[in-house]
Amino acid sequence: MNMNNTIIDQPKYINPYLGGVLLGLLILATVYITGRGLGASGSIKSAVVTTSNTIAPEATKANSYMGKFVSDDHSPMYTWLVFESLGVLLGGLLSGIIFGRTKKFRTDHGPKITSKRRWIYATIGGALFGIGSQFGRGCTSGAALSGTATFALGGVIVMFAIFGTGYVISYFFRKMWI
Amino acid sequence: MGPLIPNGIIGGGWDFVIAILIGVAFGFILEASGFSSSRNLAGVFYGYNFVVLRVFFTALIVAMVGIIYFDFLGWLDLSKIFILPTFLTPMIVGGVIMGFGFIIGGYCPGTSFTGIAIGKLDAVFFTVGLYLGIFAFSLAYPLFEGFFTSGALGNVTLTDVTGIPAHWFALAFTVVALAAFWGTMFIEKRVRKNMKQYKF
Amino acid sequence: MNKNYIILTILMLVLAVGTIFLNREEEPKQIEPSKLLQEIIQPTRYVTTDQVAKMIIKGDPGLMLVDVRSNSEFEEFSLPNSVNIPLDSLLTGDNLSYFGIPGTQVVFISDDAIKADQCWVLTKRLGLNSTYVMLGGLNKWMETIIDPQQPSDDEPYTVHETYSFRKGAQMYFTGAEAEVGGSKVKVEVRRKEKTTVAAGGC
Numbered sequence: 001m002n003m004n005n006t007i008i009d010q011p012k013y014i015n016p017y018l019g020g021v022l023l024g025l026l027i028l029a030t031v032y033i034t035g036r037g038l039g040a041s042g043s044i045k046s047a048v049v050t051t052s053n054t055i056a057p058e059a060t061k062a063n064s065y066m067g068k069f070v071s072d073d074h075s076p077m078y079t080w081l082v083f084e085s086l087g088v089l090l091g092g093l094l095s096g097i098i099f100g101r102t103k104k105f106r107t108d109h110g111p112k113i114t115s116k117r118r119w120i121y122a123t124i125g126g127a128l129f130g131i132g133s134q135f136g137r138g139c140t141s142g143a144a145l146s147g148t149a150t151f152a153l154g155g156v157i158v159m160f161a162i163f164g165t166g167y168v169i170s171y172f173f174r175k176m177w178i
Numbered sequence: 179m180g181p182l183i184p185n186g187i188i189g190g191g192w193d194f195v196i197a198i199l200i201g202v203a204f205g206f207i208l209e210a211s212g213f214s215s216s217r218n219l220a221g222v223f224y225g226y227n228f229v230v231l232r233v234f235f236t237a238l239i240v241a242m243v244g245i246i247y248f249d250f251l252g253w254l255d256l257s258k259i260f261i262l263p264t265f266l267t268p269m270i271v272g273g274v275i276m277g278f279g280f281i282i283g284g285y286c287p288g289t290s291f292t293g294i295a296i297g298k299l300d301a302v303f304f305t306v307g308l309y310l311g312i313f314a315f316s317l318a319y320p321l322f323e324g325f326f327t328s329g330a331l332g333n334v335t336l337t338d339v340t341g342i343p344a345h346w347f348a349l350a351f352t353v354v355a356l357a358a359f360w361g362t363m364f365i366e367k368r369v370r371k372n373m374k375q376y377k378f
Numbered sequence: 379m380n381k382n383y384i385i386l387t388i389l390m391l392v393l394a395v396g397t398i399f400l401n402r403e404e405e406p407k408q409i410e411p412s413k414l415l416q417e418i419i420q421p422t423r424y425v426t427t428d429q430v431a432k433m434i435i436k437g438d439p440g441l442m443l444v445d446v447r448s449n450s451e452f453e454e455f456s457l458p459n460s461v462n463i464p465l466d467s468l469l470t471g472d473n474l475s476y477f478g479i480p481g482t483q484v485v486f487i488s489d490d491a492i493k494a495d496q497c498w499v500l501t502k503r504l505g506l507n508s509t510y511v512m513l514g515g516l517n518k519w520m521e522t523i524i525d526p527q528q529p530s531d532d533e534p535y536t537v538h539e540t541y542s543f544r545k546g547a548q549m550y551f552t553g554a555e556a557e558v559g560g561s562k563v564k565v566e567v568r569r570k571e572k573t574t575v576a577a578g579g580c
Contacts, residue, residue: 016229017359017386019211020236026203027241032248033188033196035181036260038204040288041308048312065319083194085291087201092295094202095209107299108216108284115299118284122216122300125283126290126307127314128275133287134315135272135326137262140286141204143269145234147262148351149241151335151344154264161273166280170223173281177220178373239390246397345397352394356387 012099027149034080037146041133043085045069049076110177121176136161180254207233209292216284216293216300223281225369228362235355242348266329283307414502423498424513425485427522428540431547434458440482446497447488447516457487457519458551465493468500477506484508490515523547 013019030038049069053060053076061067069076096102109118133139136158138147144162147155182188188196211233212218221227248254280286285293285304293301319326337344417423433441434457443460445452452462463473465488477484484501486494486509494511501509512519526544529537 013212013229014210016211016232017236017383019207020233021240023204023207023211023233023237024240024244026200026207027237028244028248030200031241031245031259032180032254033182033200034193035184035258038200038288040286040291041312044287044305044308045312048309048316052313052316063316063319064323065316080193080197083197084201084204087198087203088205088208088288088291089201089295090198091202091205091207092209092214092292093205095206095292096214096296099210101209101214101296103297105297105299109300110217110220118300119303122283122285122303123307123310125279125281125285126304126309127279127311128307129279129283129286129304130308130311130313131315132272132275132277132279133308134312135265135268136276137265137269137272139276139288140234140280141288143262145238149238150245150259150261151242151337151347152262152264153331153334153336153339154262154269156336157264157266157269158273158276161270162276162280165274165277166223169278169281174224176282177217177284178224178226239394243390243394243397246400247393250397250400345400348397349394352390356390359383359387 024149027146030146031150036080037142037150038084039081039138039142039146040085040088041130041139041142042079042081044130045134046076046079046082110175112175112178118176180248181258184258185255204288205292205295208289209296213289214292214296214298214301216298216304219286219289220281220284225362225365226373228366231362232359235351235358239348239352239355242344242351246345246348261333261335263333264329264331265327266331268326268328279311414499417502418499423509423511424491425510426513427519428543428547430457430485430512430519431523431551432543435547435550442476442479442482442484443487444476444484444497445487446493451489455516457516460487465497468497474504474506477501477504477509482508483510485510485512487512487519488515490517523551 027037030036046069049060049066052063052066053070057070061070093102107115107118109115113121129139133143136143137154138144138158140159140162143155144159145155148159149155180187183193183196208214212229213233218227218229222230245254245256249256276286283290283304285301287305287308290301290304290308294305331339335344336342336347430441430443434443443457445456445460445462446465446468447462448464449462452460452464456462461476463476467473486497488494488497491511491514494515498509498511514521523544526541526548529541
């Protein structure tokens with residue numbers, strides 16, 4: 001009963017298990033329709049390749065990593081994951097509007113740190129996630145979730161590595177969140 | 179029958195329309211479940227909010243069990259679906275780096291997009307970081323090209339590696355996930371009792 | 379609320395346990411014999427030489443002629459715009475990628491209809507649809523299109539109509555051949571796009 005007093009402004013979220021079942025069915029539908037799973041970080045990679053290709057086309061083609069994603073027939077943005085990510089933005093906005101969570105710009109942070117610190121940490125964390133997702137061939141949605149759902153060994157490895165590391169190091173970063 | 183696009187049942191031209199529709203559904207589910215808040219996400223590591231575990235593992239077991247039924251009913255040709263290739267050491271290293279990124283950044287790429295959609299500034303910074311990280315990775319790629327492709331096992335599934343049929347893995351994941359759901363329900367109650375403030 | 383969760387937990391467990399009892403017999407992917415017989419005894423796979431001639435003249439983009447005779451025979455004489463896939467190499471390489479393209483009809487051609495029929499049965503067993511056989515093969519083609527016999531005056535009107543079409547077709551094919559003058563026209567054929575899945579992931 002104490003719970004209700006400590007949680008301020010609990011927003012209306014759908015039941016997590018309902019969300020999970022819906023997400024599971026979405027993965028099934030995605031695999032059924034496209035033969036592949038969901039993903040997210042690939043679109044940022046496309047954005048990186050696109051900007052790099054616009055600024056310095058020669059260097060991008062010469063780069064042995066980005067060069068693989070440059071093609072003469074179409075922009076590197078013209079990939080499945082970019083369109084899917086646009087959809088994610090739209091879907092997030094739609095849900096935010098429906099459940100009334102799009103009031104103003106704001107920052108989530110633990111009670112012991114300021115918003116500015118949180119921004120710095122978010123940037124560092126994002127950069128780490130970006131690097132890690134390239135080594136892991138995907139992030140939580142692409143590798144860990146969709147990969148494991150299709151019984152891929154790599155997906156299981158990434159999933160355990162992400163969450164295992166998270167639990168091991170969470171103690172050292174607790175000031176950021178609790 | 180399925181997968182529909184690789185089998186040519188739906189033309190390739192619909193690919194991007196379907197991508198957007200799937201993305202909308204994905205974003206909606208993530209946001210509606212509360213994945214647009216980094217505090218909710220980080221909660222899974224501190225025991226005050228297990229929404230990540232619940233949504234993630236429910237989705238996982240539903241999809242795993244579902245794929246087996248789809249295969250049995252002949253709806254899905256499992257030889258035609260994309261199996262993530264395995265690169266043993268790079269994936270472990272990548273996962274560890276992502277684990278740090280998750281704790282420090284508080285998001286993962288997909289959830290940060292939904293965070294941006296409803297105006298979370300930390301999600302914007304996370305995505306900027308993501309961009310910078312991938313950019314840095316690309317520039318430095320020649321330095322660790324050999325490592326990046328090491329330990330390649332090909333597009334293998336758990337069954338290929340262990341010889342154990344997929345449905346045993348589905349069952350094992352289901353049992354573990356269900357046990358975790360019940361266990362975490364009690365943990366969450368206890369941890370939340372001691373929290374002074376939890377603002378969304 | 380807890381009661382619902384208990385029910386859901388049990389439901390999920392039952393579903394997961396159920397996967398173990400699914401009968402997963404590895405069946406080779408092929409058409410059932412009874413179904414194949416059904417298809418074989420039906421003459422719907424045959425197209426007449428007249429129909430083929432008409433489609434060639436019209437330039438039907440969905441038509442694909444596959445000549446299943448040997449290479450040397452193909453060199454000697456072939457229908458315009460036909461591709462040569464000898465029967466013995468039907469399954470080799472990516473020859474199968476010619477078939478099963480949505481919106482195209484594959485017509486098998488041989489001297490008589492026997493080799494073509496064999497090819498048709500093979501593609502049927504592979505589960506490929508919209509494959510056809512030219513009835514009577516090239517022998518019939520010669521007889522009807524290249525050298526049509528004038529019917530006698532007491533034949534019905536339709537026979538005469540067919541004859542006049544054939545006469546026109548004869549002009550088209552023999553005339554066209556004289557124009558090209560032996561030099562083989564490069565045939566552009568569509569192939570089915572490779573069904574590999576795009577590299578996915580994040």
